[in-house]
Amino acid sequence: MGSKQSHMVGIQRRGSDAARELSREIILITILGKRCKSVIQAHWRETEPVEFSKRKNAVIRNHLKSLQLFYLVPVTAQAATVSPKIFRISSDIVVNEGSNVTLVCLATGKPEPSISWRHISPSAKPFESGQYLDIYGITRDQAGEYECSAENDVSVPDVKKVKVTVNFAPTIQELKSSGVMLGGNGLIRCEGAGVPAPLFEWYKGERKLINGQQGITIKNYSTRSLLTVTNVTEEHFGNYTCVAANKLGTTNASLPLNPPSTAQYGITGHAEVLFSCWSLVLTLSSLSSIFYLKNILLH
Template identity: 45%
Template sequence: MVVGRPVMCFSVQSLAGVIFTFSWFLPSCVPAGRTGDSTLVDTVTSRQGDTALLRCYLRDGLAKGAWLNRSSIMFTGDDKWSADPRVSVVMGGGNQHEYSLQIQRVEVSDEGRYTCIVQNNLNPQSSHIYLSVKVPPRIYDVSPDVTVNEGGNVSLFCMASGRPEPTISWRHITPLAMKYQAGEELNISSITRDQAGEYECLAQNDASAPNTKSLRVTVNYSPSIHEMKFTGVAVTRAALLRCEALGVPTPAFEWYRGTKRLTRSQGTDIQTLRSRSVLSMTNMTQDRYGNYTCVAVNMLGRAAASLPLLPPSTASHGSAGRVGGALAAWLLPWL
């Protein structure tokens, strides 16, 4: 028995007729929804990476079908002419006899017009489908973290790709989530310390969920002392003086009694954690009373506040004071 080549769904003559007919139906470049011969074009939208299904029906079991992409033949019947492994034909029975084109892992290059030709009694009919491919937004470049001195200007950028072209918006990640104008660039003039923090760039289109990236803006400013307190002043009792200051970069602290700078020594300790410094003395003596000054220093400046530590005859044990309160604190003119 001689095994021959499987019979194709089209004879050479009919296939030539299909190609000839197709050349009349398909202009060289036709956008979605329009054709040169006023034939309606359906639009199928798919997202990059998904599977697209372009539906076509033979209507009865006697008709033959073919798929073409622009001027290239992809299928005639179940005979595949396309070398693309992602492409296949979905066939089904029933009243309509499905003959749909399936494209897996859709790429932007797949976008365009496809034609399904149905031939019955040498009378071909064609239907046109335009495949539109959308691409989710992707931020591919964004400003690095930025450090600026208070009062300076900041320019941030965010670049994104996608189809349709994504819109870009900005927001300051705070409890108020302040939003800024849309656009690839965000410019902030005369920045204040309240505008420091994390900023989010958001790119969005209708292909998928937005894509976001964030960056941090650090605003440097000189120190300011906002609280100075003390506890315990009786002789032989322990005394604690606490000083809190704000500033970026985080300030370093110095302590003075009068004009003498204090350091760790027997009976005296200084502990600093971030924005707070504590001076402790385990055994108060008469010579330790006097005016104590806390100085906060960073690269942009320094601030100082003073507090008098008095014997029990003139101060109550456990008194507390704040900068600008009843126990006066002032800037040292010599700092």
């Protein structure tokens, strides 16, 4: 429980002076020690001890009665511990690519907590510890959620997150078309990226294409645009341009929509030629060229 120590004890009685029933009196006991000054309030009665969570014996005498009391006195100073608590962290921010960014995370606790940062999406990359995280010339790959953790081994770490959005000018990553035939349907797909999400437009030559006109259907999404040509005619063939734009810039890419290649061997219309068991041996010599055709079957 601790070693015995001598203390100065002062007693003040509260209550009616006329009430002399000691069992109902309230006293204030001031304990002066080397390391503390404690004031406790106790209900007591004659020869009956008052118990606290930790007990240290003292005998208090006054001109009325003798009282044995157990009271709480810290003998040695104990360092208080406090769980870590993050009380300030940067708000979610939006910056342009190439900007310098500083994230702040402040925490309290005893012992003083250590602060660490982690880029949890998409890379889960850890950073050096510190209240401030500096990112110079931020790129689009460094966008996402950052996690601050405050830890001092008293309890589980306190964790908070901040989201960093990085704006960048659009790019077109792919422009591709499907095969198209007269009277059929053609499709051109334009894949893009950008923050904010780009707006897409289509042009045929210098003419802007309007959704729902001249057999053209355009469907735009956050990262792609699909152009469909219904019931293809000769007028639909030509050069198509996809344009992607946001507040940071504009980009474009072009692709021709051409009729299918001429049928193999130059055969068109309804004529059908079936070549079976075809082999061709070409022999060249300095004097002559010999062509030998074997097993030709025409139907």
